[in-house]
Amino acid sequence: xxxxxxxxxxxxxxxxxxxxxxxxxxxxxxxxxxxxxxxxxxxxxxxxxxxxxxxxxxxxxxxxxxxxxxxxxxxxxxxxxxxxxxxxxxxxxxxxxxxxxxxxxxxxxxxxxxxxxxxxxxxxxxxxxxxxxxxxxxxxxxxxxxxxxxxxxxxxxxxxxxxxxxxxxxxxxxxxxxxxxxxxxxxxxxxxxxxxxxxxxxxxxxxxxxxxxxxxxxxxxxxxxxxxxxxxxxxxxxxxxxxxxxxxxxxxxxxxxxxxxxxxxxxxxxxxxxxxxxxxxxxxxxxxxxxxxxxxxxxxxxxxxxxxxxxxxxxxxxxxxxxxxxxxxxxx
Amino acid sequence: xxxxxxxxxxxxxxxxxxxxxxxxxxxxxxxxxxxxxxxxxxxxxxxxxxxxxxxxxxxxxxxxxxxxxxxxxxxxxxxxxxxxxxxxxxxxxxxxxxxxxxxxxxxxxxxxxxxxxxxxxxxxxxxxxxxxxxxxxxxxxxxxxxxxxxxxxxxxxxxxxxxxxxxxxxxxxxxxxxxxxxxxxxxxxxxxxxxxxxxxxxxxxxxxxxxxxxxxxxxxxxxxxxxxxxxxxxxxxxxxxxxxxxxxxxxxxxxxxxxxxxxxxxxxxxxxxxxxxxxxxxxxxxxxxxxxxxxxxxxxxxxxxxxxxxxxxxxxxxxxxxxxxxxxxxxx
Numbered sequence: 001x002x003x004x005x006x007x008x009x010x011x012x013x014x015x016x017x018x019x020x021x022x023x024x025x026x027x028x029x030x031x032x033x034x035x036x037x038x039x040x041x042x043x044x045x046x047x048x049x050x051x052x053x054x055x056x057x058x059x060x061x062x063x064x065x066x067x068x069x070x071x072x073x074x075x076x077x078x079x080x081x082x083x084x085x086x087x088x089x090x091x092x093x094x095x096x097x098x099x100x101x102x103x104x105x106x107x108x109x110x111x112x113x114x115x116x117x118x119x120x121x122x123x124x125x126x127x128x129x130x131x132x133x134x135x136x137x138x139x140x141x142x143x144x145x146x147x148x149x150x151x152x153x154x155x156x157x158x159x160x161x162x163x164x165x166x167x168x169x170x171x172x173x174x175x176x177x178x179x180x181x182x183x184x185x186x187x188x189x190x191x192x193x194x195x196x197x198x199x200x201x202x203x204x205x206x207x208x209x210x211x212x213x214x215x216x217x218x219x220x221x222x223x224x225x226x227x228x229x230x231x232x233x234x235x236x237x238x239x240x241x242x243x244x245x246x247x248x249x250x251x252x253x254x255x256x257x258x259x260x261x262x263x264x265x266x267x268x269x270x271x272x273x274x275x276x277x278x279x280x281x282x283x284x285x286x287x288x289x290x291x292x293x294x295x296x297x298x299x300x301x302x303x304x305x306x307x308x309x310x311x312x313x314x315x316x317x318x319x320x321x322x323x324x325x326x327x328x329x330x331x332x
Numbered sequence: 333x334x335x336x337x338x339x340x341x342x343x344x345x346x347x348x349x350x351x352x353x354x355x356x357x358x359x360x361x362x363x364x365x366x367x368x369x370x371x372x373x374x375x376x377x378x379x380x381x382x383x384x385x386x387x388x389x390x391x392x393x394x395x396x397x398x399x400x401x402x403x404x405x406x407x408x409x410x411x412x413x414x415x416x417x418x419x420x421x422x423x424x425x426x427x428x429x430x431x432x433x434x435x436x437x438x439x440x441x442x443x444x445x446x447x448x449x450x451x452x453x454x455x456x457x458x459x460x461x462x463x464x465x466x467x468x469x470x471x472x473x474x475x476x477x478x479x480x481x482x483x484x485x486x487x488x489x490x491x492x493x494x495x496x497x498x499x500x501x502x503x504x505x506x507x508x509x510x511x512x513x514x515x516x517x518x519x520x521x522x523x524x525x526x527x528x529x530x531x532x533x534x535x536x537x538x539x540x541x542x543x544x545x546x547x548x549x550x551x552x553x554x555x556x557x558x559x560x561x562x563x564x565x566x567x568x569x570x571x572x573x574x575x576x577x578x579x580x581x582x583x584x585x586x587x588x589x590x591x592x593x594x595x596x597x598x599x600x601x602x603x604x605x606x607x608x609x610x611x612x613x614x615x616x617x618x619x620x621x622x623x624x625x626x627x628x629x630x631x632x633x634x635x636x637x638x639x640x641x642x643x644x645x646x647x648x649x650x651x652x653x654x655x656x657x658x659x660x661x662x663x664x
Contacts (some may be wrong), residue, residue: 048411224593243596250594257589261556262582264605271603273596 001214003027005309006101009066013055017251018316022055023072023100024148025310031105038088040104040111042078047315047328048158049247063277071099072312075128077120078104088113095123100271102332104238121198125301125327126294127287129276135290136279138163142218143270146171149212151231153199154222156183158327159244161191162299163220168192169298172218175211175330177227179322191300199227224248224256232259235267243273251320302326308329335359338433341404342530345387350648354387355404355432357395364436370420372436372443374392374410376637378456379647379660380490381579390608395609396413403431404644407460409452410436420445427455434664450547457633457659461608462490465576470495473574473591473604474550478503481544483563485531486554490659491576492633493523495552500524501630504550507543509559511654518657523632529652531559534610537647540566556588564591567599575605583652634658 010024033039039303054066054073066073077095080088085108088094096111098104114123125131137159138144150167154160155176164187167174174193176187184196195211197204204227215236221228235241249255263269279286293299304326306315311330318324342356365371368626386398386405396406408430412420417440420426428443446455457463464518469491470476482499486492487508496519499506507519507527508519516528527543529536536559547568556578569572581587595601611618636658638647643662650656 172599186385221593228593243593246592246594246597249592255592255594258592260578260581260587260590261560261575261603261605262578262587264603265578265607266605268605268607268610269603271593271596271601273593273598273600273602275597277598278600 002029004030004102006071006099007309007312009055009072010068012057012068013052014253015253018052018313018315018320023313030103033082033084033105035084037105037107038080038085039082040094040098040105040106041081042076042098042102042332043093044078044120044124045074045076045098045100045309045312045330045332047074047312047319047330048129049245049250049319050129051316052250052320070188071101073097073099074312075124077114077124093120094121095120095128100309102309121303121305121329122301124329125158125303126162126299127290130327131162131290131294131299132245132279132283132286133159133276134162134166135286136276137244137274138166138218138283139289141242141274142220142240144170144172144218147173148217148314149173149214149236150176150218151175151177151208151212151216152220152222153177153225153227153231154247155187155193155196156325157222158301160220160222161187161301163195165191165299167218168194168291169296171292173212173214175208177223182325186302197227199225205230218222218242220244222247226256229259232263235269236264236266237267239267239269241269241271243271247320251309273326303329305329305331307331334361334422336362336434337646338403338431338435338521339389339641340401341398342400344389344400345384345583347585350384350645350652355645362435365414365416365437367416367441369437370412370417371414372409372410372426372438373413373429374434374436374664375425376410376452376456377406377408377430377432377641377644377653377662377664378460379406379644379662381463381577381582381651382461383648384652392623403433405431407456408645409446409456425452425455427452427460432641434641450515453635453637453661456492456661457635458494458631461620462466462659463494463622463626464611464615464618465491465608465632466494466498466609467618468614469552469574469576469592469606470498471621473606474546474552474572476502476504476550479505480549481505481507481546481568482550482552483507483509483540483544483548484552484554485557485559485563486577486579487519487525487528488657490633491556492552492554493519493633496525497523497631498625499550500526501625501628505544505546507540509555514657515634518634529559537562550574552576554579558588561591564595567595567601569599571599571601573601573603575603579652635661637661637663639663 007212076098080092093114094111115328164174187193217242222245225248303323407425412424425446426443458534488510496506551573554577557580636656
């Protein structure tokens with residue numbers, strides 16, 4: 001085999017959202033790594049909400065967009081199949097930004113080896129962006145204290161499920177907002193959340209009030225949507241709102257308005273947005289904060305794995321529709 | 333003279349807003365101070381936006397409301413006319429929470445003496461809530477850096493005018509939003525702001541863009557209103573939004589929605605609300621931060637003084653209509 005498949009971004013998203021019209025598939029020859037380079041055969045691609053931002057030509061976003069004609073950007077994991085690099089051996093498992101491609105040549109920069117004790121799935125579901133994002137947002141922005149109440153939206157997502165489990169481990173009351181009864185059951189029965197709200201079917205105000213008798217100290221926002229206003233109104237004095245994602249609005253031409261700021265003064269709230277590219281230099285510190293939770297068996301995960309590079313577009317659509325059950329991965 | 337006048341809050345604000353229907357005037361006998369007490373003849377009452385909150389029965393606000401039948405709460409300054417307290421002498425000028433009254437008996441708690449070198453007006457316009465609020469919000473929440481751009485709404489107000497002048501002294505570019513051409517002229521020509529926007533008559537988006545070529549790093553919000561969204565959209569990465577007041581919405585039955593939170597993530601913004609009762613224990617520190625600006629002649633002020641306790645209701649109406657030119661004071 002001398003050819004491989006890769007998928008290029010060749011259009012910008014419009015009102016059709018995510019679809020095949022955005023991408024072009026091509027077959028190219030497998031390159032040989034030069035001195036100081038390695039050839040990686042990707043085994044698992046990660047699909048993440050941030051990828052929508054990378055496709056858009058918005059120059060104000062925190063990472064430059066993928067240029068038209070470039071391989072679609074994504075993180076993933078793979079195996080070193082050729083090495084001309086002193087630090088990598090054939091057979092090493094590595095993770096990093098690989099893109100929608102079966103093979104990638106790299107000088108090693110930005111690639112991390114996966115330790116033998118960790119499965120590739122676990123590396124991508126916890127020790128990659130999901131866990132780092134949860135750690136930065138929950139611990140360093142949210143500043144949790146035992147006994148407080150945390151509400152997380154997108155609670156069954158890769159980030160949200162880790163946030164909730166860290167908070168449970170730290171002695172907080174944790175309520176998760178999800179989009180299906182199956183996800184509600186999973187976060188309560190498997191992950192140990194204190195309660196779940198299905199935003200598609202529950203009476204939001206009543207259920208939120210019933211599940212947060214001491215109101216809310218930390219609001220970890222992954223989604224946006226109408227429940228945002230209700231959670232905001234139930235914040236306690238000196239509450240913290242961590243804005244990690246607004247997936248409900250990313251595809252909307254007219255994003256929904258947010259809450260009025262009077263409550264910011266009455267309750268002396270802090271709302272803080274964050275994005276991981278600001279914190280890539282802190283990854284060792286973040287891993288140091290995250291690892292004890294994992295080592296103590298506090299963090300469960302589930303992967304929603306689909307097969308084949310050609311399924312990546314479908315996988316992204318599932319992610320944005322909330323149809324996935326677990327961290328969205330594409331196995332190659 | 334053995335009687336004096338005081339004004340009680342005897343109704344809660346409704347859709348009529350501020351008006352005579354809220355208050356009852358009464359004449360009572362001047363009390364004698366007991367051992368450890370002083371009698372103060374109030375000379376200047378301060379009228380502040382926070383007073384609207386104190387009139388409302390909203391239990392979620394940060395200070396308990398004034399009870400019906402109590403003297404309306406306000407800060408002010410006066411002269412000690414009788415003293416049975418070892419730390420106060422007849423003739424001392426003092427400031428603190430005195431209420432809508434010509435005379436007040438106090439045990440001295442919460443009262444501060446006004447130094448001889450400072451006029452009573454200056455004490456109320458700078459070294460009381462306006463200056464302390466500006467200092468906490470601008471320095472400690474806003475965390476300014478020389479070269480940054482700050483936009484302040486309510487820029488001709490007691491707090492806003494101090495914020496802008498501190499920022500100019502620190503080497504920031506400062507743009508103020510005001511409600512009249514007279515105020516615009518005052519903040520630019522007298523206080524040295526780099527520009528002013530009249531939110532009632534200017535083309536807000538165009539003028540804001542023209543006056544903030546490097547966009548905006550700190551947004552000091554005193555008012556709310558439609559310009560909030562425009563300023564929010566022009567924030568730079570890692571910008572800070574200090575929410576100090578929302579006077580445009582306090583009297584509204586349906587406060588205007590705020591901006592969508594997508595920008596919080598894209599720009600990694602922080603929005604923080606604050607209120608001075610959280611910081612009363614830090615007054616010495618705040619005065620230590622504020623005083624150097626004043627001593628270096630960087631902080632000008634103007635008082636809008638009206639005469640007589642019976643004019644207090646009119647004064648509050650002027651304040652909420654933005655008809656005052658300077659810190660609203662009532663001279664008794």
